[in-house]
Amino acid sequence: MEKDEETQVTVTVHANKSEPILQRGGANYTAETGINSTSVTYQDASGAPVEVDSPRLIQAAATILAGVGSVGLSMIYWFIGYLLSQSTLALYLELASYFPSRSGSEVVYLEQAYPKPQYFFPTTFAVKHVVFSFGSSNAVVLAQYLFGISGKEYTNWQLKGVAVAVYTLALIDPQLNWRNAWEGTSEASAYGATNAMMKLIFSYAGYTNAFSVANEIKNPVKTLRWSAPFSLILVTSLYILVNVAYFSAASREEILSSKQIAAGIFFEKVFGTNGAARALNVLICINAFGNLIAVMINYSRMLRETGRQGVLPWSKFWTSTRPFGTPLGPYTVQWAITVIMILAPPAGDAFNFVVDLSVYPTSIFNFLLVVGLLVIRRRRRKFHLPRPEYRAWSIAIVFALLTNLYLLVAPWYPPSDGANGGDVSFWYGTYLVVGIGLLLLCGIYYYVWIEALPKYKGYQYRQSLLEFDDGSVVHKLVKVSNTDLDKWDEHHDAVGRLRYPGISN
Numbered sequence: 001m002e003k004d005e006e007t008q009v010t011v012t013v014h015a016n017k018s019e020p021i022l023q024r025g026g027a028n029y030t031a032e033t034g035i036n037s038t039s040v041t042y043q044d045a046s047g048a049p050v051e052v053d054s055p056r057l058i059q060a061a062a063t064i065l066a067g068v069g070s071v072g073l074s075m076i077y078w079f080i081g082y083l084l085s086q087s088t089l090a091l092y093l094e095l096a097s098y099f100p101s102r103s104g105s106e107v108v109y110l111e112q113a114y115p116k117p118q119y120f121f122p123t124t125f126a127v128k129h130v131v132f133s134f135g136s137s138n139a140v141v142l143a144q145y146l147f148g149i150s151g152k153e154y155t156n157w158q159l160k161g162v163a164v165a166v167y168t169l170a171l172i173d174p175q176l177n178w179r180n181a182w183e184g185t186s187e188a189s190a191y192g193a194t195n196a197m198m199k200l201i202f203s204y205a206g207y208t209n210a211f212s213v214a215n216e217i218k219n220p221v222k223t224l225r226w227s228a229p230f231s232l233i234l235v236t237s238l239y240i241l242v243n244v245a246y247f248s249a250a251s252r253e254e255i256l257s258s259k260q261i262a263a264g265i266f267f268e269k270v271f272g273t274n275g276a277a278r279a280l281n282v283l284i285c286i287n288a289f290g291n292l293i294a295v296m297i298n299y300s301r302m303l304r305e306t307g308r309q310g311v312l313p314w315s316k317f318w319t320s321t322r323p324f325g326t327p328l329g330p331y332t333v334q335w336a337i338t339v340i341m342i343l344a345p346p347a348g349d350a351f352n353f354v355v356d357l358s359v360y361p362t363s364i365f366n367f368l369l370v371v372g373l374l375v376i377r378r379r380r381r382k383f384h385l386p387r388p389e390y391r392a393w394s395i396a397i398v399f400a401l402l403t404n405l406y407l408l409v410a411p412w413y414p415p416s417d418g419a420n421g422g423d424v425s426f427w428y429g430t431y432l433v434v435g436i437g438l439l440l441l442c443g444i445y446y447y448v449w450i451e452a453l454p455k456y457k458g459y460q461y462r463q464s465l466l467e468f469d470d471g472s473v474v475h476k477l478v479k480v481s482n483t484d485l486d487k488w489d490e491h492h493d494a495v496g497r498l499r500y501p502g503i504s505n
């Protein structure tokens with residue numbers, strides 16, 4: 001590896017291993033090779049430690065049509081959704097190439113892109129993901145499908161009850177539309193188009209789940225660089241064909257005015273209201289249930305990784321995989337928050353508002369993730385680190401950057417029928433302001449916790465390394481008085497390990 005006079009490579013000796021630490025100015029990089037890959041993970045030392053021996057861890061069609069106004073434009077939007085997803089996938093593949101032995105995807109990538117101010121992004125992202133780690137909308141949709149199979153009407157509380165039950169179970173375990181395909185395009189608005197784009201991103205977002213378990217995949221970059229793009233092309237083809245089937249079987253007006261899910265209308269049109277149509281809905285329920293499980297796994301790994309960063313209390317609760325080889329702490333939190341979000345908000349405005357609340361903070365983090373890739377590239381060049389196994393094309397980065405910038409600006413444009421014309425009866429932008437307000441509160445909490453209190457009480461935070469009996473390796477933030485800082489730094493390396501065995505803290 002090349003190095004200049006500003007880059008130093010030191011070797012810190014521990015009881016069982018030696019680990020190289022690259023230093024340049026005030027930055028420290030560690031180099032670890034996980035058991036899942038032969039590629040070295042170079043990362044900022046303030047990030048959660050690499051687990052070298054990682055513990056093994058056992059419909060939008062009608063909404064999009066309503067948002068864009070016409071059948072023809074909705075089909076174009078599905079293709080645009082593919083281009084955006086393919087661009088974002090390229091970014092994820094490059095980021096995974098940098099950190100092949102880290103699970104948690106966005107948690108890791110933002111942590112490494114923005115290490116300064118220290119612990120700011122891990123803290124903000126951790127709070128955001130703990131608060132918004134619910135899958136209430138997915139569970140409610142699945143419950144609607146189940147009632148559709150039964151052919152029975154339901155009350156709001158019956159729907160809530162079934163949604164809680166299925167989420168708990170997941171925890172344990174023809175030419176009319178094409179004659180004028182562009183009819184309704186003029187009815188589209190910036191608000192509707194943006195809402196449709198959000199739904200498209202959600203529809204395609206399943207590919208990101210694989211990156212949340214990167215440390216559990218053998219040679220993740222080599223595996224995902226061909227399987228993920230192929231899967232995305234296959235899914236896009238199926239999405240477009242399904243939409244062709246929907247719009248061929250039912251008219252635009254029927255899809256927009258019906259209270260049923262588009263698939264239910266399609267089955268009724270093709271098979272009637274007999275048992276065959278209801279039986280086919282079972283296939284959709286199986287798919288929806290699988291999605292529910294996939295999202296739970298994704299969020300559990302992200303929550304586990306935030307726990308490993310040291311910014312959440314009770315590290316063992318978040319990271320332990322005992323006794324079933326799976327992080328029960330994050331699963332429990334997800335289940336509890338989801339049940340609350342299903343039962344507490346009344347149907348209608350309150351429920352829609354709660355579901356929308358996480359949308360804008362997510363858009364902000366997605367934009368910062370694209371910028372963060374460029375930051376990581378620049379920082380790695382300064383350290384003369386090797387090129388990644390996969391490198392995204394510049395056009396993909398530009399497209400993802402512009403699209404995510406659009407998703408930050410466009411939601412502020414009002415609906416075509418006025419400021420109260422969104423999916424709630426009050427001001428359409430309330431969720432935007434409240435979402436930003438929550439992030440600001442995270443910033444205030446960070447300043448008080450990391451800056452104000454330590455300065456007032458005369459201490460600073462340092463990270464120490466904890467290894468639990470299940471193989472989990474985590475950071476813990478320790479308060480070190482100003483008078484003991486020199487001694488602490490002398491006895492610990494940048495990761496938080498003791499420099500020499502036999503020396504106490």
